[in-house]
Amino acid sequence: MAYTDVIASRAAGAVQIDKVLRNTYMLLSMTLAFSALMAGVSMAMGAPYLGPIVTLVGFFGLVFAVHKTAESTLGLLFTFLLTGFMGFTLGPILNAYLSLANGPSLVVSALGTTAAAFVGLSAYAVVTRKDFSFLSGFLVVGFFVLMGAVVLGLFFDLSAFSVAISCGFVLFASAAILWQTSAIIHGGETNYIRATVSLFVSFYNLFLSLLHIFGVMSDD
Numbered sequence: 001m002a003y004t005d006v007i008a009s010r011a012a013g014a015v016q017i018d019k020v021l022r023n024t025y026m027l028l029s030m031t032l033a034f035s036a037l038m039a040g041v042s043m044a045m046g047a048p049y050l051g052p053i054v055t056l057v058g059f060f061g062l063v064f065a066v067h068k069t070a071e072s073t074l075g076l077l078f079t080f081l082l083t084g085f086m087g088f089t090l091g092p093i094l095n096a097y098l099s100l101a102n103g104p105s106l107v108v109s110a111l112g113t114t115a116a117a118f119v120g121l122s123a124y125a126v127v128t129r130k131d132f133s134f135l136s137g138f139l140v141v142g143f144f145v146l147m148g149a150v151v152l153g154l155f156f157d158l159s160a161f162s163v164a165i166s167c168g169f170v171l172f173a174s175a176a177i178l179w180q181t182s183a184i185i186h187g188g189e190t191n192y193i194r195a196t197v198s199l200f201v202s203f204y205n206l207f208l209s210l211l212h213i214f215g216v217m218s219d220d
Contacts, residue, residue, distance in 0.1 A: 163216050173202040
């Protein structure tokens with residue numbers, strides 16, 4: 001291949017990566033807004049907590065649907081169904097925290113910390129362009145460990161380990177943000193729908209985990 005062809009190929013690859021990155025963050029901002037809207041609807045309705053089994057079945061079912069349709073426009077529909085569902089399930093949790101004396105400050109602190117962490121981690125991956133593909137092994141192991149803890153929590157009282165589990169989710173979500181952003185900028189992820197869902201779930205888990213940690217640490 002001629003030198004000019006190599007340059008042209010690299011330039012085309014860079015344009016494609018920029019396009020995926022731009023589309024990912026554009027869709028991510030839209031899904032976060034829609035999820036927040038659905039959380040507000042759920043809170044206004046006083047919707048009850050759906051329970052861990054319904055939540056997990058709905059979540060994994062919609063994630064599966066997103067990945068099966070990610071190469072088509074139907075993937076966008078399932079992406080909004082997933083993020084809207086997750087926002088709706090968040091409403092009862094937020095209502096529970098807001099009922100506390102210091103509830104509003106807990107929610108604001110958790111949301112602010114989540115946003116700052118997300119922006120910082122994403123910016124670090126984009127600016128340094130470091131390859132975080134080595135985190136894939138940690139993410140696989142971490143996923144099964146955390147899912148195991150969630151399943152055990154359905155049958156046993158793990159409240160004594162709740163903070164440790166939440167800290168585990170914080171580390172997992174942070175690593176997932178670095179890994180997914182790195183995958184985009186290095187061409188490992190070329191589908192912005194899959195990338196958006198991955199980053200959204202990381203943001204969601206990071207927020208919930210920090211909210212729980214801050215709640216436990218508060219005086220209320």
